[in-house]
Each structure stands twice: as C-alpha cells, then as structure tokens.
Amino acid sequence: MSWEEMFKGDFAAEDVRAYGTLVENLHAVQNALAAMPMDREAIDGLAADLASWRDRLEPAVTDEQHQVNGRVAELPVRGHAMLPELRVSSRTKDRVEGTVRFGRWFMGGGMAVHGGAVSLLFDEVLGILASLAAGGITRTAYLHTDYRALTPIDTDLEAVAWIDRVEGRKWFVRGEIRHGDVVCAEGEGLFLRLLPEQGLGRRTED
Numbered sequence: 001m002s003w004e005e006m007f008k009g010d011f012a013a014e015d016v017r018a019y020g021t022l023v024e025n026l027h028a029v030q031n032a033l034a035a036m037p038m039d040r041e042a043i044d045g046l047a048a049d050l051a052s053w054r055d056r057l058e059p060a061v062t063d064e065q066h067q068v069n070g071r072v073a074e075l076p077v078r079g080h081a082m083l084p085e086l087r088v089s090s091r092t093k094d095r096v097e098g099t100v101r102f103g104r105w106f107m108g109g110g111m112a113v114h115g116g117a118v119s120l121l122f123d124e125v126l127g128i129l130a131s132l133a134a135g136g137i138t139r140t141a142y143l144h145t146d147y148r149a150l151t152p153i154d155t156d157l158e159a160v161a162w163i164d165r166v167e168g169r170k171w172f173v174r175g176e177i178r179h180g181d182v183v184c185a186e187g188e189g190l191f192l193r194l195l196p197e198q199g200l201g202r203r204t205e206d
C-alpha cells in the first residue's frame with residue numbers, strides 16, 4: 001500500500017476547495033506575520049485572535065486517520081499546511097517535476113530560504129518519487145543537501161527529482177531546486193521501501 005492510499009481522505013469536492021482556501025489564507029497570514037514590524041497593538045490583537053482559534057480547534061482534535069491536513073490528494077502537497085506548496089507538473093516512476101514558491105515565512109535571512117526549509121522540500125519531492133517508484137511505503141534513511149546558491153523567496157522555482165539507482169529495497173534519489181538556469185540546491189536521499197512487518201517504520205518505545 002502506498003502513502004497516498006493509506007492516508008488519503010475521501011472528501012467532497014466542495015470540502016476540498018474550502019480546505020484549500022483555509023490553507024491558502026493560513027499561508028498568507030504566516031507570510032505577513034513573518035514580515036510584520038514591531039506593532040504592539042497588532043501583536044496583542046493577533047495574539048487574542050489566535051487564542052480564540054486555539055479554543056475553537058483544540059476540542060475537536062482527532063486522530064491521524066481522520067485529520068484533514070496532509071490527506072487531501074487533490075491539493076498541492078496533499079493540503080499539508082506545514083509544507084511549502086510544491087505544485088507537481090509531471091510525475092512518472094523515473095522523475096518528478098514541479099514548481100515551488102517559498103514565502104516570507106520560510107526565510108532564513110538575507111531574503112533567502114532557510115536551509116532547513118530547502119531540505120524539507122527535498123524530503124517531500126524526493127519522497128514522492130521514491131514512494132511512486134517503489135510502489136509502496138518508503139521512509140527517508142538519510143537526506144543530504146548541497147547549498148549551491150541562495151534560494152530566493154517570493155519567486156517561482158523549479159524542483160526536480162530523479163532516480164539515481166536502486167539496490168534491492170534501497171532507492172537512491174537525487175534532486176535539484178533551480179531558479180532559472182541557476183541550481184540553488186542539490187539533494188540526495190536514500191529511501192527504504194518498508195517491509196510489511198515494519199508497519200510505518202522504526203519507533204522508539206513510549
């Protein structure tokens with residue numbers, strides 16, 4: 001069973017659109033918040049508003065099989081609000097291509113994307129390909145990122161991933177994030193196709 005089959009929700013088209021709008025608005029808020037100046041009145045007002053959101057959401061918390069976040073196959077990155085919005089334009093078992101735009105929320109410094117966010121994007125795009133190519137649940141064993149040039153925020157970037165080689169259930173996947181002709185970052189990951197008896201991967205004891 002693939003990640004998508006395991007976690008896909010079965011939501012009505014209208015609900016999918018509504019959730020997409022919610023995530024879009026959330027990202028717009030995050031980007032604007034990350035760019036706000038010191039404004040005590042705004043901060044106090046926003047803190048109170050967010051506390052009311054928390055009071056509204058916390059009583060309804062549900063388990064992973066029933067949450068919406070990350071289970072909406074029809075939305076970019078399955079509607080996973082924590083991820084940068086990768087828009088996949090083509091995907092085969094050999095290659096995944098798409099565009100991504102990191103907002104101000106993901107800035108590290110110097111109007112460039114935080115290095116961890118670049119790795120986050122690689123885990124997603126390489127992971128999509130590994131899962132597709134392996135035809136089952138894969139887990140990242142390692143992920144290596146080379147930062148070649150600052151990755152700019154607020155502009156469309158190209159993200160690509162391809163299979164480097166396969167050894168048994170080990171899938172070595174490579175990728176790039178490009179701004180025009182410039183390679184901003186290169187990623188290389190090892191993804192292990194899980195065995196049925198492994199469930200969803202190795203866990204620590206509670």
Ligand SMILES: CCCCCCCCCC(=O)SCCNC(=O)CCNC(=O)[C@H](O)C(C)(C)COP(=O)(O)OP(=O)(O)OC[C@H]1O[C@@H](n2cnc3c(N)ncnc32)[C@H](O)[C@@H]1OP(=O)(O)O
Nearest residue numbers: 003004123124127128131139140141142170190192201202
């Ligand atoms: C469509 C939806 C797409 C969704 C995309 C989302 C992608 C997101 C993916 C993730 O982020 S997953 C979260 C991050 N990863 C984890 O938390 C994984 C935690 N680790 C584990 O669960 C296990 O360590 C792991 C499944 C990765 C491997 O455990 P196994 O018991 O299956 O493998 P084992 O340790 O027996 O090693 C098998 C082979 O892999 C090799 N190997 C394992 N880990 C390695 C490593 N880190 N580096 C190099 N080689 C490694 C190991 O040497 C060995 O090589 P050989 O077969 O040649 O002897």
